[in-house]
Amino acid sequence: MGRLSCGAGVSAMLDFMNQLMAVASPLAWPLVLMLAWLAGEFGHRRIGLPRISLYALVGFALAPAQAGLLPAQPPEAVALLAHIGFGLILFEVGHRINIRWLQSNPWLPATSVVEAVLTFGAVYLLARGFGLPPTTTMLIAALSMATSPVAVVRVINEQASAGQVTERLLHLSVMNCVLAVFAFKSVVGQVIFGTSGSLWHALYSSAIVLLVSAVLGAVFGYLIPALLRATDRAVQDSTLAFAIAVVILVMLTHSLKLSPLLATLTFGMVARHRRIVLSRAQRGFGILGELLTLLLFVFVSSILSWSHLVQGLGLGVALVLVRSLTKVVGVTALARVSGTTWRKGALVGVAMAPFSVFAVLLLEQTRMAGVDLMSQLAPVAAAALLLEIVGPVLTQQALRWAYEMPEGQES
Amino acid sequence: MPLDAFTPSTPLTLGVELELQLISLSDFDLVGASDDMLELLSRAPFPGHVMPEITDSMIEVSTAVHTHYPDLLSQLRASRDALVSAGEQLNIGVSGGGTHPFQNWSERRIFRRPRFRELSALYGYLAKQFTIFGQHVHVGCASGDDALYLLHALNRYVPHFIALSASSPFVQGKDTLFNSARLNSVFAFPLSGRAPFLLRWDDFEQRYFSKMELTGVVKSMKDFYWDIRPKPEFGTIELRVCDTPLSVERAAALAAYLQALCSYLLDRQESDPIEDDYLVYNYNRFQACRFGLDGTIVHPRNYEQMLLREDILATVRRLRPYAESLDSGCALEHVQQMVVEGCDARHLRMAHAERASVEGMVDAALQRFRDGEPVARG
Numbered sequence: 001m002g003r004l005s006c007g008a009g010v011s012a013m014l015d016f017m018n019q020l021m022a023v024a025s026p027l028a029w030p031l032v033l034m035l036a037w038l039a040g041e042f043g044h045r046r047i048g049l050p051r052i053s054l055y056a057l058v059g060f061a062l063a064p065a066q067a068g069l070l071p072a073q074p075p076e077a078v079a080l081l082a083h084i085g086f087g088l089i090l091f092e093v094g095h096r097i098n099i100r101w102l103q104s105n106p107w108l109p110a111t112s113v114v115e116a117v118l119t120f121g122a123v124y125l126l127a128r129g130f131g132l133p134p135t136t137t138m139l140i141a142a143l144s145m146a147t148s149p150v151a152v153v154r155v156i157n158e159q160a161s162a163g164q165v166t167e168r169l170l171h172l173s174v175m176n177c178v179l180a181v182f183a184f185k186s187v188v189g190q191v192i193f194g195t196s197g198s199l200w201h202a203l204y205s206s207a208i209v210l211l212v213s214a215v216l217g218a219v220f221g222y223l224i225p226a227l228l229r230a231t232d233r234a235v236q237d238s239t240l241a242f243a244i245a246v247v248i249l250v251m252l253t254h255s256l257k258l259s260p261l262l263a264t265l266t267f268g269m270v271a272r273h274r275r276i277v278l279s280r281a282q283r284g285f286g287i288l289g290e291l292l293t294l295l296l297f298v299f300v301s302s303i304l305s306w307s308h309l310v311q312g313l314g315l316g317v318a319l320v321l322v323r324s325l326t327k328v329v330g331v332t333a334l335a336r337v338s339g340t341t342w343r344k345g346a347l348v349g350v351a352m353a354p355f356s357v358f359a360v361l362l363l364e365q366t367r368m369a370g371v372d373l374m375s376q377l378a379p380v381a382a383a384a385l386l387l388e389i390v391g392p393v394l395t396q397q398a399l400r401w402a403y404e405m406p407e408g409q410e411s
Numbered sequence: 412m413p414l415d416a417f418t419p420s421t422p423l424t425l426g427v428e429l430e431l432q433l434i435s436l437s438d439f440d441l442v443g444a445s446d447d448m449l450e451l452l453s454r455a456p457f458p459g460h461v462m463p464e465i466t467d468s469m470i471e472v473s474t475a476v477h478t479h480y481p482d483l484l485s486q487l488r489a490s491r492d493a494l495v496s497a498g499e500q501l502n503i504g505v506s507g508g509g510t511h512p513f514q515n516w517s518e519r520r521i522f523r524r525p526r527f528r529e530l531s532a533l534y535g536y537l538a539k540q541f542t543i544f545g546q547h548v549h550v551g552c553a554s555g556d557d558a559l560y561l562l563h564a565l566n567r568y569v570p571h572f573i574a575l576s577a578s579s580p581f582v583q584g585k586d587t588l589f590n591s592a593r594l595n596s597v598f599a600f601p602l603s604g605r606a607p608f609l610l611r612w613d614d615f616e617q618r619y620f621s622k623m624e625l626t627g628v629v630k631s632m633k634d635f636y637w638d639i640r641p642k643p644e645f646g647t648i649e650l651r652v653c654d655t656p657l658s659v660e661r662a663a664a665l666a667a668y669l670q671a672l673c674s675y676l677l678d679r680q681e682s683d684p685i686e687d688d689y690l691v692y693n694y695n696r697f698q699a700c701r702f703g704l705d706g707t708i709v710h711p712r713n714y715e716q717m718l719l720r721e722d723i724l725a726t727v728r729r730l731r732p733y734a735e736s737l738d739s740g741c742a743l744e745h746v747q748q749m750v751v752e753g754c755d756a757r758h759l760r761m762a763h764a765e766r767a768s769v770e771g772m773v774d775a776a777l778q779r780f781r782d783g784e785p786v787a788r789g
Contacts, residue, residue: 101499
């Protein structure tokens with residue numbers, strides 16, 4: 001009798017737990033977002049860490065592969081919102097890029113090529129040294145070139161920094177991302193898919209993808225301001241219109257298998273040069289931008305797993321070190337000739353540490369295309385996680401050393 | 412520290428200082444970049460001088476001492492070109508204009524130099540609100556007495572300079588309806604306004620400055636923010652009411668206009684200044700700030716109301732022979748042209764209407780500074 005009631009109790013408990021789970025699981029994501037927000041505020045106010053570092057930390061800790069608070073498969077909607085968040089931030093980044101600067105100071109594009117090529121070469125040699133196959137090595141090297149403009153612009157906005165290091169950081173991170181997307185798509189095209197076996201064909205087809213993405217972004221960059229002008233609401237409503245346009249563009253490029261990164265970036269750049277600008281209050285799309293950034297950073301690090309981290313830790317750490325070194329050396333080498341000081345050049349190099357969001361999303365994209373690069377590229381995952389958390393801290397520190405933050409935040 | 416003796420200088424020589432805005436070409440806001448600019452500019456000889464100002468999004472250039480307007484103009488143009496090309500390397504635009512139309516004063520950083528830190532500690536938000544940009548013109552004087560004579564004789568013409576240079580219509584994103592909103596910020600300082608009515612240097616030194624010094628309120632002439640103040644160590648008077656114009660050509664023309672005016676006044680063509688001239692001073696000054704060239708001023712002697720625009724044109728006609736002898740005839744042409752075309756504030760407002768954003772307005776100002784204005788050949 002006693003046993004029976006006990007059994008009934010257990011099954012009732014299990015039943016209850018199941019019911020609880022059924023109610024609770026849709027709550028998992030919102031709850032994690034709340035936790036990440038709390039951690040972000042606490043860490044930022046008390047310890048002065050960048051919020052995005054803490055979002056990432058919470059996302060990783062509560063990921064399905066770790067604490068398991070988040071469901072194993074992220075809901076479709078979450079992934080979608082993360083990509084939209086990514087698109088919004090990239091639009092903003094593009095919006096702050098002054099192409100004319102790259103023309104009037106050709107040493108900047110030169111700096112970008114030098115540091116990117118240097119990083120590619122050094123990481124390639126390093127990974128080969130660790131005995132990885134050439135294909136994987138090239139993919140890792142291509143990804144390592146990129147600095148995440150998303151993390152960079154979030155830190156810049158959070159700290160309200162402005163100055164030479166801030167400007168160069170932003171422009172260089174955009175340039176090396178474009179270079180990295182190009183290199184990565186070329187390698188994927190040539191080696192993984194083996195489309196035709198010809199390197200030229202791979203370069204050509206990835207160039208086409210980039211070109212079409214850029215053209216699409218540019219079309220939006222012309223159309224939306226024209227539309228706003230036509231409706232004569234250029235001043236008041238532009239932020240909302242741009243946000244909706246970014247959503248459309250992200251969906252469109254995803255379904256056409258183009259590069260949402262390049263498309264939203266170009267959209268921002270062209271819109272800016274059409275002189276319809278986001279007001280300062282709406283920079284980063286205000287509260288919408290904040291929310292989606294939070295979600296994006298949690299989402300991205302929740303994809304990573306502890307096992308990848310451990311598996312790729314050795315090379316991952318070496319990669320982080322080598323990559324930081326080549327960026328600092330590359331940017332510093334051309335610092336003076338490009339019009340700034342050695343010191344500021346080195347600080348730009350240090351500030352260029354973040355790369356995770358970008359790399360991980362790129363990997364996600366190829367996984368959706370049917371290739372699981374994540375397990376092959378465990379070192380990248382390890383490096384991504386390290387830099388996801390440490391990268392923004394380095395960026396923030398470099399900006400502080402460059403005295404580019406408003407006074408209250410300097411000390 | 413007692414006041415420096417007045418060092419005589421060659422009468423009617425000119426020196427111009429321009430406080431300029433450093434603007435990020437990424438978002439058109441002010442950017443703390445004076446040390447970047449100074450570092451880059453220090454790599455090559457600079458035509459004139461360049462130095463930091465109180466906030467690090469401001470830079471000051473000054474010319475050498477010039478006798479002739481054409482030399483002054485060509486040096487200002489050379490300085491402008493050096494600044495613009497350095498800025499291009501750094502994604503920084505250099506611009507005139509008395510205020511930045513949408514900067515937020517709480518975001519400005521005070522340049523890291525002890526005097527600036529002290530000022531900031533003393534004046535609090537005023538120091539940051541002091542992120543305003545003026546043109547100062549020095550005119551050489553043979554003696555301290557001449558300096559004080561000119562300083563007071565000029566009182567009636569101060570509104571001319573305010574209206575002609577007015578280029579600060581917007582503050583913190585809003586149209587102030589003023590043409591020179593900048594001067595309102597200057598007025599907030601306790602030692603601003605007009606100099607005391609003393610016409611002899613000895614009196615100024617003994618009856619005013621040393622007493623003020625005893626009160627502990629001031630330490631040097633630098634503590635006065637008067638509209639015109641004597642600068643004994645240079646042997647000059649310094650006119651400080653002008654907004655920095657959008658182009659260096661306009662800055663040069665204003666300096667030459669002042670030079671011709673001083674030449675005319677030293678010729679004792681007008682009756683001597685009296686204390687009562689100042690009865691209408693603040694009113695006229697307000698008219699010029701608020702309405703620019705469309706302001707109505709009151710003549711201090713006959714109390715006649717006149718349009719500022721008309722008064723300037725009449726003065727230009729009177730000054731013509733003096734300008735001819737100073738080789739600045741085409742500067743007066745330029746002043747006349749300004750009266751017809753309107754001040755820079757008007758140009759900025761038009762740009763704002765056309766481009767529908769304050770950022771677009773900053774862009775127009777940058778363009779005006781970079782490309783300059785055509786100046787008629789004299």
